[in-house]
Amino acid sequence: MAEAKQGSESHGTESQGTESQGSESHGTASQGTASQGTASQGSESHQAVRKHFLAEIATAPDLATLESLRVAALGTSGEITALLRGLRDLPRESRKEAGQALNSLKGEVEAALAEAKARLGAVANQAALQAERLDPTLPVDGLEVGHMHPTYRVMEEIISIFGGLGFEFVEGPDIDSTWNCFTALNIPAWHPARQEMDTFYIGTKETEEAEATKQQAKSENKTGDKTEDKTGNKADNKAQPKEVPDTERLVLRTHTSTAQVRTMLAAPPPYRVMTAGRAYRSDSDATHTPMFHQLEALVIDRDIHMGHLRGTIEMFLREFFEIDDLPVRFRASHFPFTEPSAEVDIGCRRTAERLEVGRFEDGEWLEILGSGMTHPAVLQNCGVDPDKWQGFAWGIGLERLAMLKYGAPDLRSFMEGDLDWLRRYGFVPLARASQIWGE
Ligand code: DAH
DSSP: OHHHHHHHHHHTSSOOHHHHHHHHHHTOSSSOHHHHHHHHHHHHHHHHHHHHHHHHHHHOOSHHHHHHHHHHHHSTTOHHHHHHHHGGGSOHHHHHHHHHHHHHHHHHHHHHHHHHHHHHHHHHHHHHHHHTOOOTTSOOOSOOOOOBOHHHHHHHHHHHHHHHTTOEEOOOOSEEEHHHHTGGGTOOTTOGGGSTTTOOEEOOHHHHHHHHHHHHHHHHHHTTOOOOOTTOOSOTTOOOOOOOOTTTOEEEOSSTTHHHHHHHHHSOSOEEEEEEEEEEOSOOBTTBOSEEEEEEEEEEETTOOHHHHHHHHHHHHHHHHTOTTOOEEEEEEEETTEEEEEEEEEEEEEOSSOEEESOOTTOEEEEEEEEEEEOHHHHHHTTOOTTTOEEEEEEEEHHHHHHHHHOOOOGGGGGSOOHHHHHHHOBOTTOOOHHHHOO
């Protein structure tokens, strides 16, 4: 319509379409037939191009087809682009008119493209939404819940039991002084537990130097040299190296009994405390690992006697294993920090597959923990008057308990960090200790 109108305007005639444009081109004197032909053909091809693209755009099935139509019409080598480019070759008089006609064709095609794009875009969106639809009722895939290590599960169970008896939980460091670990606990300097073989000593510059002096003095003595002895000591062959005080020499604690010392030094009695954590010994085979876990308890009050020790430990073991008639035996033993000392055994049965805890006809005894009445020397070392205060202490290995209660077979696997093992023997973290919450 636009072209017809423009045609009639430019000629002042009523004629329309190709005819009028034809007459227009004849009216030009200077231009050759080629451009006359172009102008004329241009107009026809406008119609054809318009018809072709509008029809194709209207029926384009998808955005990709639409895009190739846009390129075919308006891209650098597109048909409409070519027509616009051809304007240059037209005689100046007709260039403006043809230009307007082409621009309006271009605008029409662009509008059609935009409309189709919006329409097809909405369809594509709809299809994508349909395809990507989420079903929130499906089970969650691949959400992994971590597991609590059986050692820590057992630790929590025992803390729950003693928490219920009014014990307070105290903490202590893994690295402690030899005084806290040995001396205060009445473990004399010659005791085998102090030897390098069993204990990890933590060297500082000073301790290393002192150790070197000591070793040197030792070897000099072996070769017969005598150390000067101004004190008149008879020990001719004994080295007198400068020692690092016991309170400064550091070790990885070999047991959690250090907590007894720290508790007594921190505040006056009475005490009813427990602690749990890592302990270290230079030991490694099928039943020993260099790091393991212990739980320790200390009760100091007036008039505490061995009956309290027996009652407390019996109650605890029966509660922990959930066996009311679990046989519990106290066997005389020796620990430097208790007097008297008792090792505690529980009833068990060994079958081909496992070691079972409980009361059995053909049962055996299984050693489970160390205990005793706190040695007066320990109380004294820690500033507690043994004439006024007495009590008991006991310590237990946690891996062993986890193995017995939950059937995990190999001690070493407790330390290996194998996730499959943890999934099998671990616990859902927020599950409560069974004794308290009746799980
Ligand atoms: N500390 C001992 C150990 O590691 C265990 C122990 C025995 C702790 C007797 C105590 C106790 O408190 O009274 O083998």
